[in-house]
Amino acid sequence: MRLQFVVSEVVSGLRRNTTMVVAVVLVTFVSLTFVGSAALLQAQIGKLKDDWYDLVEVSVFLCPTSSLAPTCAAGEATDEQIEALQAVIGTELSGEVQQVYVESKEDAFADFEERYPDGYQGTQLTAEDMQASLRLKLADPGQYGVVSDVLSGRAGVEVVEDQRAIFDPLFLALNRATLLSAGLAAVMLLAAVLLITTTIRLSAVSRRKETEIMRLVGASNLFVQLPFLLEGALAAVAGSVLASGGLWLAVRFLVTDWLEQSVSWVAYVSEADVLAIAPLLMVVAVGLAAIASFFTLNRYTRI
Amino acid sequence: MIRFQNVSKVYARGARPALDDVSVDVERGEFVFLVGASGSGKSTFLSLVLREQRPSRGHVYVAGRDVANLSAWRVPSLRRQLGVVFQDFRLLQNKTVYENVAFALQVIGKPRHVIRDTVPEVLEMVGLNGKEKRMPTELSGGEQQRAAIARAIVNRPQILLADEPTGNLDPTTSLGIMRLLDRINRTGTTVVMATHDDEIVNEMRRRVVELRTGEIVRDEARGVYGERERILPDVGRSPVLDAPGSGTRVVPARLVPQPERRLLPDRQPLADRQPLERRPAGPAFGEA
Numbered sequence: 119m120r121l122q123f124v125v126s127e128v129v130s131g132l133r134r135n136t137t138m139v140v141a142v143v144l145v146t147f148v149s150l151t152f153v154g155s156a157a158l159l160q161a162q163i164g165k166l167k168d169d170w171y172d173l174v175e176v177s178v179f180l181c182p183t184s185s186l187a188p189t190c191a192a193g194e195a196t197d198e199q200i201e202a203l204q205a206v207i208g209t210e211l212s213g214e215v216q217q218v219y220v221e222s223k224e225d226a227f228a229d230f231e232e233r234y235p236d237g238y239q240g241t242q243l244t245a246e247d248m249q250a251s252l253r254l255k256l257a258d259p260g261q262y263g264v265v266s267d268v269l270s271g272r273a274g275v276e277v278v279e280d281q282r283a284i285f286d287p288l289f290l291a292l293n294r295a296t297l298l299s300a301g302l303a304a305v306m307l308l309a310a311v312l313l314i315t316t317t318i319r320l321s322a323v324s325r326r327k328e329t330e331i332m333r334l335v336g337a338s339n340l341f342v343q344l345p346f347l348l349e350g351a352l353a354a355v356a357g358s359v360l361a362s363g364g365l366w367l368a369v370r371f372l373v374t375d376w377l378e379q380s381v382s383w384v385a386y387v388s389e390a391d392v393l394a395i396a397p398l399l400m401v402v403a404v405g406l407a408a409i410a411s412f413f414t415l416n417r418y419t420r421i
Numbered sequence: 422m423i424r425f426q427n428v429s430k431v432y433a434r435g436a437r438p439a440l441d442d443v444s445v446d447v448e449r450g451e452f453v454f455l456v457g458a459s460g461s462g463k464s465t466f467l468s469l470v471l472r473e474q475r476p477s478r479g480h481v482y483v484a485g486r487d488v489a490n491l492s493a494w495r496v497p498s499l500r501r502q503l504g505v506v507f508q509d510f511r512l513l514q515n516k517t518v519y520e521n522v523a524f525a526l527q528v529i530g531k532p533r534h535v536i537r538d539t540v541p542e543v544l545e546m547v548g549l550n551g552k553e554k555r556m557p558t559e560l561s562g563g564e565q566q567r568a569a570i571a572r573a574i575v576n577r578p579q580i581l582l583a584d585e586p587t588g589n590l591d592p593t594t595s596l597g598i599m600r601l602l603d604r605i606n607r608t609g610t611t612v613v614m615a616t617h618d619d620e621i622v623n624e625m626r627r628r629v630v631e632l633r634t635g636e637i638v639r640d641e642a643r644g645v646y647g648e649r650e651r652i653l654p655d656v657g658r659s660p661v662l663d664a665p666g667s668g669t670r671v672v673p674a675r676l677v678p679q680p681e682r683r684l685l686p687d688r689q690p691l692a693d694r695q696p697l698e699r700r701p702a703g704p705a706f707g708e709a
Contacts, residue, residue: 123527327513328524334471335576336500337528339493 120341127345128352131321138317139353145313146357146406147364149306150399154365156299157395162387163292166285169385171259174281175219178203178252178269187276195250199274203252210268217255223248249276307406310357314350314410321346322414343415350407358403362396422580422611423447423470428479430465430635438477439465441635447613449579452606454622455615456646457632463615466632467582470613471503472496484579501529504573504581504610508588510565512557512572518544519553522571529576539575547571547601563594567601574605581605583614587621595621619646 132139180200181190200220207215221229226248230238237243254265262280270278322329332342366389373386423446430440440462447453455463468474469481472488481488484502491499512521519540526536544550547567557565566586573581583602587595599621606612616622622629622645629644630637631652639647646652 120530327511331511331513331524331572332528334500334505335525335529335572336497336503338497341528341530 124341124344124348128348131325131345131349132352134324135317135321135349138313138320139349142310142313142317142350142353143357143360145306145310146354146403147360149303149310150358150361150402151364152299152303152306153402154361154392154395154399156296156303157398158365158369158387158391159292159296159299161391161395163289163296165385165387166289166292170285171282174259174284176254176256176262176265177279177281178254179276179279180250180252181274181276182249183246185276189271189273190276192273195274199272200250200252203269203272203274206268206272207252207254211254211265214256214258214261214264215254216257219253219255221251221253223250226250307402310354310406311410314354314407315414317353318346318350318411318414321349343411346415347407347411350411351404354403354407355400358396358399361399362392365395366392422449422451422484423613424480424482425466425469426480426482428469428476428481430462430469430474431477438635440469440476440632442479443632443635443637444479445630445637445640447611449611450606450609452603452612452625452627453614454625454627454629454644454646455613455632456617456622456629456652458652460634461632462635463632464584465635467505467584467613467615470580470582471505472499497529501576502579504570504576504578506566506569506573506581506583506586508585510557510562510569510589512565512568514557517554517556518549518560518568518571521557521568522575525572525575531576540571543571543575544568546604548597561594562590563597566590566594566598570598570601570605574610578610580611580613583612583616585616585618586614587616587618592620599625622646 180195181187181193183194204218204220207218223245227243227245230243230248256262256265259282262282266278266280269275329342369387369389369392374388377384378386425443425445428440428443429438431438443462443466455466457463465474469476469488470483472483472491476489479489483499486495486499488499513524516524522540522543523536526539531539541550541553544553547570549564549567549571552560552564555564557568560568566589570586581602586602587598590598595618602612602614603625626643626645629639629641629646631639631644631647633652
């Protein structure tokens with residue numbers, strides 16, 4: 119009886135307030151789309167980091183023949199210096215460094231030729247123009263600082279470089295996009311809360327007679343307020359479902375069907391990621407409705 | 422059943438109290454008329470019983486509970502022991518008579534079979550059988566008030582509060598409503614009725630509590646309404662009733678002198694006469 123009654127009250131409330139309910143659905147839809155976009159951007163950043171940080175290494179560039187670095191005053195790095203460096207890596211950095219790969223000038227030239235078979239900007243280079251380096255694969259890419267501290271300034275080392283720095287501008291851009299998206303989401307969420315508040319208030323006013331009778335015959339607070347709570351929550355959840363659907367379509371057509379086909383070497387967010395954040399969006403939606411109800415119901419349907 | 426102990430109610434700081442140090446006891450099964458001019462505190466009295474307001478000072482006990490200190494979540498259980506009837510009926514216009522009465526049970530979570538059994542029984546008792554499917558707009562004023570009374574008593578409350586239940590009705594219809602309230606009272610329900618209807622009060626000869634500017638000025642066991650000039654000084658002798666929100670209002674039916682009009686053929690108080698329908702007094706009407 120209770121359930122049936124509450125359901126029928128909710129349905130009649132939704133029907134009576136159709137335009138407002140549609141407005142709530144749309145506003146939560148848009149705001150949660152921004153929330154979801156921010157989450158997806160962060161997921162994308164995570165994927166890129168996972169993917170690329172595995173590939174990138176710390177390069178310890180060894181002194182070439184002519185270098186202005188003080189550690190290279192003695193000229194090109196000698197085999198002894200390289201062995202000494204490897205020994206240091208093997209002892210002091212045994213925990214941080216997973217793998218050491220020595221890239222000789224010849225190796226570097228081979229790589230270079232592969233990349234630029236016709237020479238670089240018209241100049242023909244030889245192996246002598248290349249720079250030898252030690253490529254270190256770190257157990258934890260975050261430990262770059264320790265490795266750099268230990269190796270920088272040693273004889274034969276010109277410079278220690280973290281290749282991750284290459285990606286910093288990209289991640290910065292993605293993070294800023296996340297911030298923008300989150301900022302817009304915050305504004306839209308505020309609008310959604312205000313709109314849900316207004317909707318519940320309208321609904322409460324239009325059913326004032328009912329709630330007054332309910333209070334007088336001794337209906338419990340929860341019973342009086344539940345239909346309003348559910349109306350707000352239902353509209354918000356509908357918005358979140360739309361947002362999840364919208365994001366799913368966006369990822370499907372923009373990322374999976376287009377980006378992934380055109381730029382295939384990058385790991386992208388997938389529809390599965392959208393499904394993973396969908397429950398989160400729903401929780402946010404219910405949270406919005408709860409906040410709005412909290413501020414409204416005590417005022418308009420008080421016992 | 423209802424006990425006011427030195428109760429005062431001040432709505433706004435510095436304003437004249439709506440109730441001023443009122444002490445009164447209403448026993449179980451009593452029928453009490455609350456009379457007084459508009460603003461004398463009748464409505465405040467009823468809203469304190471209902472715990473729509475809390476007293477500024479003093480204690481209000483209703484059905485054994487200290488209403489002033491009742492926590493909010495216990496208010497519904499208090500109200501389930503009270504029934505309320507208003508001058509303007511307050512029926513839900515989009516529901517049928519049956520649905521209006523059933524609503525009172527639905528919202529307190531009564532099972533469907535209880536509703537199915539109780540509602541027709543109550544509608545029959547108030548004389549609305551056959552009109553279950555009518556909408557309130559399809560009923561006369563008296564019938565609407567009967568539906569409102571049915572809604573108020575369907576949960577078998579211990580106390581029935583009536584705020585000018587005959588205020589919108591013509592004399593004949595009012596008589597019918599009073600007969601109904603009397604019958605409900607005879608089943609053991611305590612009835613407190615705020616009214617301006619002097620003829621009804623004079624005919625019924627029940628306990629009369631008169632309020633004036635928030636104080637009890639009279640409490641008679643078998644009272645009469647008293648002189649209009651004194652109770653309603655602004656209105657005077659002319660039979661004029663006030664309506665909520667509109668100050669005073671002329672009721673055309675009362676302007677016609679009706680010297681022979683009586684509620685009952687003799688001057689005996691209603692309570693001393695044959696009951697309108699002989700029913701043994703019991704704890705609740707449905708069990709008779």
